Amino acid sequence: MRYLLLFLLPFTAILLQSTIFSFYGIKGTLPDLVLVFVVFFALINGARGGTIYGFLCGLFEDLYLGRFIGVNALSKAFTAYLVGHFQDRVFKENILVALIAVLFSTFINSLLVFFLALFTHEIFNIDMNILIAVIYQSIYNTVLAVPLYLWYYKSSYQGILRPTGER
């Protein structure tokens, strides 16, 4: 059941981002809920599990987008690896930690996607609009992370997302 939910979270995120959220963007900027769930997972489960989960979620997103496969897989895996590295050194029960992690992760992930887009020749120069979009997305993700983390954290220790061996 845990694995099904871990799959359904990015699935639902893409479904909502491509339908409902596309009408409620902040100045046309959409949130990245897939990244938010990847950050939560890495924060609770560590670098190794986070990297695998980030890679799989990013790959799923890439396959849905149908252009350069691997861009989101790599950026989300690397972002999750960085977040997971701090897992043992922070108070995960403090929601502020999760919000700061989401805020910085959005910046890092966007930076990686941007450099990979340069690598694949999808974009050729940095533009002020790109930076503004990254700032808007970071704020959007952080705001949405407040209710989502409250549920995710509780579910990871007491609910359906708790690893099977720990029940």
Next chain:
Amino acid sequence: MLVFTVLLSFLLMHLTSPEREEISIAENLIRDIFTPLQSGVNKFRYNWGGIASVLNNKEVLSQQIQALQKENQELKIENQVLRESQAELKRLRSLLDFQSDSLDSYNLLPARVISRSPNNWYRYLLINKGSKQGIKKGMPVISPEGLVGQVGSVSKESAQVNLITDREVAVGAILQESRETNGIIEGRGDSNLLHMINIPYYSPIKKSDRVISSGLSVTYPRGIDIGVVKNISPEPSGLLLSADIEPVVNFDKLEEVLIITSFQPPEAIQEAEDSEN
């Protein structure tokens, strides 16, 4: 683990970076799983919008009706004038034995928008018509307002339409009134504005000029409305100008589009005629 994922990602990027004619089985499958769900969510949102408008203030609705009635009358008059002009154009064209390439000479297939790009890097729409309905990669897509984009990839039940605001899309364009200034319109990807480049410094281009497709590219028929000139600025070289173009199509509110299924670029028609002779 990180090294493995990095290597695997780069391998996947390397394999999928060249222009692909078709999407993979996995991409096809994922898109076809999402399509009915997105249609359902979209239908719900659409119906909810209908309920909300009924609950709207009666006064606002009556004002909207009055404005629409006024617009309808103006459009009817404009339509009469245009019908006359069209009949005259047809007569003159037949006199000159001129090949018509106006929009009404193409086969148009209507499609409903079921979803949009879920991220900020790409600008595309997903429509509810796919290879099953004869949609092919590269077909131009329009709306009653103007040019929307081009079919990027096709699955069985749906197709991805890359908007003209996407970074991967470029359109040959001219000024509608003066028929001068061949430029290239590029999507910026990060906003709904377009960027027109390669405009000669002596061009008569000015603010509020209407820009249409030039028909010089092999992708789009000529004469389709693209947008209005918003700003003009010189390029660093000094020999060329560039301009910001505001598209005539409101991509955020697009619910239906029309796919031109019968467009053949002029070169293709010429080649077919040459091979026949």
